[in-house]
Amino acid sequence: MRLELAKVLVNQPDVLVLDEPTNHLDLPSLMFLENYLINFKGTLLFVSHDQDLLDRLAKKVLYLRDGKISEYTGNFSSFLEQHALEKEQAAAQHENINKKIEHNQKFVDRFGAKASKATQAQSKQKAVDRLKSMQSTIEVEGKQAAPHINIPILRQSVKNVLTLEGMTVGYTTPLIKKINLMVQRGQKIAIIGANGIGKSTILKSLIGEISLLDGSVNHGENVQLGYYAQSQLDQLTLSASAFDNVLESNGLLTEGDIRRILGSLLFKDQDVRKPVSVMSGGEKSRVGLACMIAKNANTLLMDEPTNHLDLISQENLADSLVKYAGTLIFVSHDRRFINRIATHVLGVKSNGQHLFVKGNLDAFFEDAERLNFDLMQ
Ligand SMILES: Nc1ncnc2c1ncn2[C@@H]1O[C@H](COP(=O)(O)OP(=O)(O)OP(=O)(O)O)[C@@H](O)[C@H]1O
Ligand SMILES: [Mg+2]
Known part of the structure; x- marks a missing residue:
């Protein structure tokens, strides 16, 4: 993402058209982009679900609804x-x-x-x-349809969910080294750090998609993992429909169950039969969420779940994750989202070190400063 943006900006354009530019960006890159765009003298047309960016940049808002565009002066x-x-x-x-x-x-x-x-x-x-x-002739706009995300658990796990001992992750060389951590039932752990540092690699190692370079991970009894990948292209069968993708996640579900889950994520009637390959970014994300929900898992590993989701869906997802009775480990760059959900924060940095703190981002940065742990170094 950073590379794609650099390619666009290096040409010093007069007009910039950006489609959700902040998705996937880490905090320093986001701040750099925001500053660049605030000082940009040309014309900027952008699509975004990032409320802070919309407020800082937009001088005009084009609101699309029912095939019509309405224009509003001012920010979001x-x-x-x-x-x-x-x-x-x-x-x-x-x-x-x-x-x-x-x-x-x-x-x-x-x-x-x-x-x-x-x-x-x-x-x-x-x-x-x-x-x-x-x-x-008077248009009374009804409430915008909002998803009703509910993440059920079939069976709760034991108290000690995951035991990480000297866990070292990476592909050929170690990215994050020697993590010792006891993940307890009910904890909601946010993983933060710069782009390319190894956050997704940690989640992939925990689900067993890639092998550990060193150390071990022990799963407690009854621990059932649900996984939401950073890119739905890695997770979904693109040629199959939303319905078939959910069925693939849990073959025990009835047609009614599947339609109910997809319905709660706003897929109605024939939409459930549409192939994922023709869906928008946000729709693919919602299918990915449906597949995760379908597993009734008691431990969720989610990689940047708010990317591509619109504001209402983000709020709804945050509500359901706060209520979720199981254990959650999630990667996010979204401060607002992290602070609403996280009970603990795991910061990872480029020399392979990490810092685990109880509390939200403020607590993390307080400890990080005290311990001289610079997340972006
Ligand atoms: N299949 C792979 N084979 C070899 N190296 C890989 C592979 N996948 C990722 N990497 C490398 O591992 C490093 C960590 O990648 P990872 O996806 O874990 O980063 P991240 O912290 O999740 O970043 P982002 O915030 O951009 O999502 C990167 O340098 C990446 O290029
Ligand atoms: Mg990642």
Whole structure:
């Protein structure tokens, strides 16, 4: 990702079109990009689900809904305010017209058949028709469909979930060395560190996708792992549908179970039969989540789960992970997301060292400063 961005920026363009540029970026790269874009003199058109970036950069927001684009001046927070106000006003106007329709309709229903009031009833009927047509021009935007993520557990694990002893991970040479850690049931551990440092490699080592270079990992009794990969291209069968991918994750599920899981992630009716290969980035991520949920696992390993998810889905996922009764180890660069969920933070850096701290990011950085552990060195 950093390389792709560097290729675009080095040409000093006048117009930049960026599609979710902050996905996958570590914090220093994100800050560099943000500064570059704030000082960029040309025109910038970008798509993003990153609320901070949207607030810092956008001078105009184009809101897409039901095939229409509406334009709002100001940044993202200003858009949210304007949009909420518009929705409120439209709903009040709608309600007001409704009351007038009801009032006139009552008269028509009561006196329509009476000869003496026929002319009055006719004009009231005309008023009803006019009000209804006026009402149909007011768009009242319903609540945007939001996923309802629920991650069930079939059987809880024992208290000592994973025991890492001198765990050293890497491909040919060690990336992260000698991790000693007892992962306890219910802990929510965030793994943080720069791009390319070995965070995904740790998760892949824990699920057994790659072998350890040294040390050991012991799984407690009943530990069932659910895994969400950083790239869904690594995890999903692209030629298969969402339905078949979920079935592949857990062959014991009924059609109803699968439709329920996919429905909670907003895949309706025929959508569940669409091949993953033609899906958007966000849709692929939701299929990946469905496959993980389908496993009913009591221990989740998730690699940058908010990449590609829209803001509502990110919030919803955070809520469900806070509520999740099992154990969670996740990689993320998203400060807001980490601080909502993490009970512990594992920071990893380029010399292979690591630091494990109880608490959220603030607690981690406090300890890191005290111990002279510079995450980005
Ligand atoms: N299959 C592989 N074979 C050899 N080296 C690999 C392989 N996959 C990754 N690497 C290397 O291992 C290092 C760590 O990669 P990893 O994907 O764990 O980084 P990361 O910390 O997850 O980074 P990011 O924040 O960018 O996701 C990188 O230098 C990467 O190039
Ligand atoms: Mg990674």
